[in-house]
Amino acid sequence: MTARAHCNCRFGLHNAFVLTEEVIDTRFTSKDERNQGSQGSAVACYKVGRHQLCKVNRMQKIIDVQIGEVSVGQGEVILQSKAIGSCIAIVAYDATKNIGALAHVMLPGRAPAKKATERIKYASDAIDVMVKKMTDLGSKSEDIKVVLVGGGNVLNRKDDTICQDNIESTLEFLGEKGLKVMAQAVGGINRRSVSVSVESGKIFYAEGDGKEKVLWEAKKRYEE
Numbered sequence: 001m002t003a004r005a006h007c008n009c010r011f012g013l014h015n016a017f018v019l020t021e022e023v024i025d026t027r028f029t030s031k032d033e034r035n036q037g038s039q040g041s042a043v044a045c046y047k048v049g050r051h052q053l054c055k056v057n058r059m060q061k062i063i064d065v066q067i068g069e070v071s072v073g074q075g076e077v078i079l080q081s082k083a084i085g086s087c088i089a090i091v092a093y094d095a096t097k098n099i100g101a102l103a104h105v106m107l108p109g110r111a112p113a114k115k116a117t118e119r120i121k122y123a124s125d126a127i128d129v130m131v132k133k134m135t136d137l138g139s140k141s142e143d144i145k146v147v148l149v150g151g152g153n154v155l156n157r158k159d160d161t162i163c164q165d166n167i168e169s170t171l172e173f174l175g176e177k178g179l180k181v182m183a184q185a186v187g188g189i190n191r192r193s194v195s196v197s198v199e200s201g202k203i204f205y206a207e208g209d210g211k212e213k214v215l216w217e218a219k220k221r222y223e224e
C-alpha cells in the first residue's frame with residue numbers, strides 16, 4: 001500500500017510516495033500521467049534506518065491504446081487501455097527482448113473483405129498485426145507470453161453473446177499461433193482497465209472502480 005504525501009527526502013523531492021514497505025515499486029507522479037503520449041516520472045523510496053531516501057527513475061512514455069489499435073513498445077514505455085467492456089485487451093510480452101504489445105479487440109473472428117480498413121478491430125487480424133510488430137522488433141513467437149483482460153457483459157443483457165464470442169475467438173486464434181496465455185481477467189459484468197509497464201514486465205488491471213492490481217509479472221531471463 002502506498003499513499004501520496006510530501007516526502008522528507010534527502011533529494012528534496014515533493015509529492016513522492018510514502019514508504020510503507022522497505023522498498024516500494026511505484027510508477028507515476030505526473031498530473032497528466034494517464035494521457036496518451038504523456039511522460040511520467042517514477043519515484044522509488046527506500047528506508048535506511050530512520051531516514052527515507054527517494055530517487056526519480058527515468059521518464060516513461062505512456063500510450064493509450066484505443067479500440068481497433070495495436071501498439072508495441074520496448075524499454076521505458078507503458079501501454080494501457082481503459083473502460084474495457086465486451087472488448088478484449090490482448091497484452092503480449094517478451095521478457096527476453098523487453099518488448100510489450102497491446103491490442104484492443106472489438107469483434108471476434110477475422111475481418112470480412114469489405115471491412116479491410118477496420119480489420120484490427122477483429123481478433124484474428126489484431127493478433128496477426130501484434131505478432132508482426134513484435135517480431136519486427138526482434139521477438140520470437142516462442143518467447144511471447146499473453147495476458148487477456150475484458151470480455152465483460154457490462155450492460156448485463158441475457159442475450160448479449162459478443163463478450164463470450166470475443167473471449168472464445170481470441171483464445172482460439174492465440175492457440176493457432178502457439179501463444180501461451182499466462183493470466184486472464186475476463187467475463188463477468190464489470191468494465192476493466194489494463195496497463196503494461198514494458199520496462200518492468202508487470203501487467204496491471206482494475207475492475208469497475210476497484211484498485212489496480214498486478215495480474216501477471218514476467219520473469220526476466222536473469223531471474224529464472
